[in-house]
Amino acid sequence: MALTSRGYRITRMPDLAQYSISSFQRARYLLGPEFQAMAEANPRYREEAQQINRNRLLYSGRVDVVIGDPRILSYFNRKVADQVDVRQPVTQYPLFPPTAYxxxxxxxxxxxxxxxxxxxxxxxxxxxxxxxxxxxx
Known part of the structure; x- marks a missing residue:
């Protein structure tokens, strides 16, 4: 997910390598080998212990892309709406298959x-x- 105003074209996992990314803890180990390789090669990749920080980073423009469940990100938008402008449109990039829990x-x-x-x-x-x-x- 990224701010729509950035106009990114992300269609494949390797496309992420050029962006600063904030993800959830242990994402590099949970999202498959292709994602892990990108994360380990990308010096601007980070994982957040507090998931709410991804929302702050995204909407303040401090990272280019956030990785996570859109419903979790939407939930945290309510928590940070007084800190950053969560009304900014975002674009979701369907890089990962749905997870069957x-x-x-x-x-x-x-x-x-x-x-x-x-x-x-x-x-x-x-x-x-x-x-x-x-x-x-």
Whole structure:
């Protein structure tokens, strides 16, 4: 994600090498070998322990690109709106495939109960309503 006003053209992972980047902790190890190679070769790559700092850095123009879940960045916009202008338009660059998350359970009965509950809220439409409510969080 970058400020739209910058007019960057980022279509592939190697394109990131020319920019200053702020990402979340351990991103270089979690986002694949191509991203790791770029991060380790880019002296202007940094990882933030406090994710809120990415928003401050982006909207103040101190970094070119931030890497992270758009919903998390949107959440922190609410926290920094009195510090930086979060109304500035941003462009998202779809460089990473969606992550399919899963839940782990120690007990089979907990897993089965969860699965039944999830199936029920999906069937009722509640799941879609929850997703919609948080789509632009």
């Amino acid at each position: 899963s839940v782990g359970f120690r007990l089979r009965e907990h897993r089965d109960r969860f699965d039944r509950g999830l199936a029920a809220i999906r069937a009722s439409g509640e799941y879609a309503r929850i997703e919609q409510r948080y789509a632009n969080y």
